[in-house]
Amino acid sequence: MTYTNDLDCRAKLCRDVILSAGALALEGFQNAKAAGFSMKGPQDYLTETDAASEAHIRQKIAAAFPDDSFFGEEGGGNIRERVWVVDPIDGTANFARGIPHFCISIGYVEDNVAKLGAIYNPALDELYFCRAGEGATRNGQPISAARTDRFDRATVELGWSTRIPNARYLDAMTRLLEKGANVRRAGSGAMALAYVADGRSDGYVELHMNSWDCVPGLLLVAEAGGRVCPFFEIGSLQNGGAVLASAPAIAEGISDAVGIALAAPRDKRAREHAA
Ligand code: IPD
Ligand code: CA
Numbered sequence: 001m002t003y004t005n006d007l008d009c010r011a012k013l014c015r016d017v018i019l020s021a022g023a024l025a026l027e028g029f030q031n032a033k034a035a036g037f038s039m040k041g042p043q044d045y046l047t048e049t050d051a052a053s054e055a056h057i058r059q060k061i062a063a064a065f066p067d068d069s070f071f072g073e074e075g076g077g078n079i080r081e082r083v084w085v086v087d088p089i090d091g092t093a094n095f096a097r098g099i100p101h102f103c104i105s106i107g108y109v110e111d112n113v114a115k116l117g118a119i120y121n122p123a124l125d126e127l128y129f130c131r132a133g134e135g136a137t138r139n140g141q142p143i144s145a146a147r148t149d150r151f152d153r154a155t156v157e158l159g160w161s162t163r164i165p166n167a168r169y170l171d172a173m174t175r176l177l178e179k180g181a182n183v184r185r186a187g188s189g190a191m192a193l194a195y196v197a198d199g200r201s202d203g204y205v206e207l208h209m210n211s212w213d214c215v216p217g218l219l220l221v222a223e224a225g226g227r228v229c230p231f232f233e234i235g236s237l238q239n240g241g242a243v244l245a246s247a248p249a250i251a252e253g254i255s256d257a258v259g260i261a262l263a264a265p266r267d268k269r270a271r272e273h274a275a
Contacts, residue, residue, distance in 0.1 A: 007115060010065065010108055011131055014118050017060045021053045021104050022122035025089055028052065029100065029123065037096035042162050045092040050074050053088035053104060068108075071237060073212045079237050083109050087212035091188025100124070105190035107216035112232045117216035117223075119194045128194045128220055136197050136223035145226030146199035149249035151180040156246075156254060157192040158183050159206035168207055175257035176205075189243070193217025196245045197224040203246040203254045210240040218245060222266060227251035230263040 028049030037047045054074045061070060061084050069080040073087045084106065089095055091102030100123030108116035117136075119128040128143070130136040136143050148154050156176050160169040176183050184201065186192060190213050195201040197220040206214075215237070218228045228245045235241015244251075244260040255262045 007131065011116055013061065013064050014106055014108060014116050015127070015129060017057050018104050018106050018118045018120045019127065020060070021057050021088065022120045022127075024056055025049055025053050025095075025102070025104060026122040029095055029098075029102075032096075032098070037092075043093070044162070045096045046074075047089070047092060047096050049095070050089045050092055054086060057084075057086050057088060057104075057106065071212065073210065081111050083237065085109060085212050085215045085237060087190060087210075090190035090213055091186075094187045099187070101186055101191060102188055103191045103194070105212060105216045107212075107219065109215060109237065112237070114215050114219040117219035119190050119216055119220065121191060121194075126194075128197060130197075130220050130223040132219065132223070134223070136220045138194075138198050143198040143224050145196060145221060145224045146202050146247040147249065148202045148247045151250060151253060154180075154202040154247075154250055155182040155184055156203035156205060157195070157201050158185055159189045159192060159204065159209070159243075160185070161206070161208065164207040172205060172207065172258040176254070179253060179257055189213045190217050193221055193243075193245050196226055196247070197221045199247070202250060204243065205254065205258050205260065206243045207258075207260075208240055209243045211235070211237040214240075214243045218243070221245040222263075225266075227262050227265060229260050233263075234261060 040046050054072045069083040070077040087105040090105050095102040103121045106118045115132050117130045192204045196204050222228050242260045246254050
């Protein structure tokens with residue numbers, strides 16, 4: 001399907017709004033009072049800034065593209081052919097406790113194909129951005145997934161939530177440790193995916209993530225030459241799904257260890273598409 005509304009305009013909006021939401025989030029972070037958070041559930045933090053950031057992003061997108069749909073972590077929304085998928089603060093547990101490892105994550109999807117991905121850490125002023133088929137950047141500079149080809153040199157981040165039984169995460173962690181990987185857990189799944197895209201980590205695994213946490217980051221990793229799971233086949237925008245993103249040389253090994261499938265490498269997909 002071809003849309004008359006241009007992706008260039010959405011890309012500009014995406015960059016502008018993630019930076020302005022980032023400024024708002026940073027101000028909330030710096031001015032936060034001790035214990036200025038509530039709990040949505042076990043280990044599920046909420047701050048006033050989550051809602052303020054989402055309202056800001058929602059309003060800017062609705063003003064520019066009133067026919068696009070919006071699906072956000074705090075307010076939900078609708079998923080139609082053209083949808084913005086938004087996590088207004090990812091890493092809220094870090095944010096709430098004064099740890100500057102959090103980000104805003106925004107994706108734009110057409111007919112279940114991710115077209116734009118942006119992740120911004122305002123505390124470090126690092127903006128990750130990509131358009132499908134055009135590579136990935138951090139603050140405008142091209143980035144690439146790591147070339148790590150041995151598990152005894154690899155660091156894989158494993159995220160977990162109360163949505164999946166602990167035993168399954170422990171099993172995945174055991175298998176990664178047995179391969180020789182260092183296993184890290186830093187509390188922001190979206191940030192973790194950006195770090196796979198720029199080679200700071202060698203992989204990210206989580207047995208279930210919501211789409212706002214992972215769709216922008218999975219596109220970034222694919223655009224940076226990493227391997228990713230086929231999220232739209234094994235999961236969905238509405239219900240989320242399992243997530244795997246990796247440096248290419250160790251991707252099959254991680255996939256075997258944790259039982260999450262990989263999409264065909266991008267070059268192969270492009271060749272099949274052209275044939
Ligand atoms: C969570 C974080 C966490 C991941 C969870 C997410 P939140 O999002 O990304 O690292 O393991 O799956 O729900 O609550 O910080 O927005
Ligand atoms: Ca999140």
